[in-house]
Amino acid sequence: MPSFVVTPAVVLRSRPYGESDKIVSFFTELHGKVTGIAKGAKRSRRRFVNSLEPFSLVRLRFQERANASLAFIHACDLVRVFKSLTxxxxxxxxxxxxxxxxxxxxxxxxxxxxxxxxxxxxxxxxxxxxxxxxxxxxxxxxxxxxxxxxxxxxxxxxxxxxxxxxxxxxxxxxxxxxxxxxxxxxxxxxxxxxxxxxxxxxxxxxxxxxxxxxxxxxxxxxxxxxxxxxxxxxxxxxxxxxxxxxxxxxxxxxx
Ligand SMILES: [Zn+2]
Missing domain, CATH: 1.20.1440.120 (Recombination protein O, C-terminal domain)
Structure with missing residues (x-):
């Protein structure tokens, strides 16, 4: 697997982790389910502009981490919000x-x-x-x-x-x-x-x-x-x- 992966994905669930991070699970088009940590997600409006809410269709950029089950989520761009769902x-x-x-x-x-x-x-x-x-x-x-x-x-x-x-x-x-x-x-x-x-x-x-x-x-x-x-x-x-x-x-x- 290349160091960075970019794939369309749907946000399955998201929960706060510590002071400023989030743990998010995605169902991706290319790699099945991917759960990762989004560092600073609770603060960074630039890298994760409303893109970690469940049901969002996003373009996910992540990286596998050696000996860790959680991937590292670099960025997540909103592709489609299913507006009426909320x-x-x-x-x-x-x-x-x-x-x-x-x-x-x-x-x-x-x-x-x-x-x-x-x-x-x-x-x-x-x-x-x-x-x-x-x-x-x-x-x-x-x-x-x-x-x-x-x-x-x-x-x-x-x-x-x-x-x-x-x-x-x-x-x-x-x-x-x-x-x-x-x-x-x-x-x-x-x-x-x-x-x-x-x-x-x-x-x-x-x-x-x-x-x-x-x-x-x-x-x-x-x-x-x-x-x-x-x-x-x-x-x-x-x-x-x-x-x-x-x-x-x-x-x-x-x-
Ligand atoms: Zn029978």
Whole structure:
């Protein structure tokens, strides 16, 4: 790696450190997640002009430091502020959740340009069209797939029975199995959540969609709400902790 790296990046989170520094995590286009120290960031208006606020799209200039996990952040120029994201509570809630689940699912330096694109597209849509359960569920599903945690929702993970072919019986989502279980296989399992056929259908259609969420009219809100709750639990399970942004999101789930 050259001594300096310049890359487009999204600010995932930022916290004060000591008297005048900040520790900031970015999702970069070229190097995955990068966490670094911005020396003097609380004072230097010249090097970091409002560019370390979460959800900002920036041009980051950093340097790896020998034997240190934190990179050294030289400069950070603002490329795009998603203006409406800071003006509406529901949008802040959705964007904060996008940041936290991305941060939680990916490790430092896991290079993944598709996640960078997905993240910037998600923020753009939120900025331009506002929040919706459809966009939220779409974001969660695609992120899980891109990060390597795609849930398996076509057939029972244990016996292989397909939910479309078998009209009767209730289905459960198993966090541990990363997919669905039929009624018989789920009987003695813990950590399972009910998932209706409506929710299974909505998720299957969203998994097929590329790039942008499909037309919202064909998705009942109830099915989307149920899908989101199952995915939220699955994300928490994979990340290994409660998500700080989850209660805030629940309060502003619908715009
Ligand atoms: Zn089964």
């Amino acid at each position: 003006a509406h509570l529901d949008r802040i809630a959705h964007a904060s959740y996008f940041m936290e689940i991305t941060d939680g699912l990916v490790g430092e330096r896991d290079e993944n340009r598709a996640i960078f694109t997905h993240l910037t597209n998600g923020l753009s849509r939120l900025d331009e069209h506002g929040s919706s359960l459809l966009s939220l569920t779409f974001f969660e599903l695609k992120l899980l797939a891109l990060a390597g945690y795609q849930p398996h929702l076509g057939q029972c993970r244990r016996c292989g029975m397909g939910w479309r072919e078998h009209r009767s019986g209730a289905w459960r989502f198993s966090l541990r199995d990363g997919g669905i279980l039929c009624e018989g296989c789920a009987a003695f399992r813990k950590e399972v959540l009910p998932l209706s056929r409506g929710a299974l259908g909505a998720i299957a259609a969203l998994q097929q969609a590329r790039g942008v969420p499909p037309d919202g009219d064909s998705f009942p809100l109830e099915a989307l709400g149920e899908s989101h709750l199952a995915l939220l639990r699955f994300l928490q399970f994979q990340i290994g902790r409660e998500l700080k942004s989850a209660p805030f999101l629940e309060a502003y789930l619908l715009p």
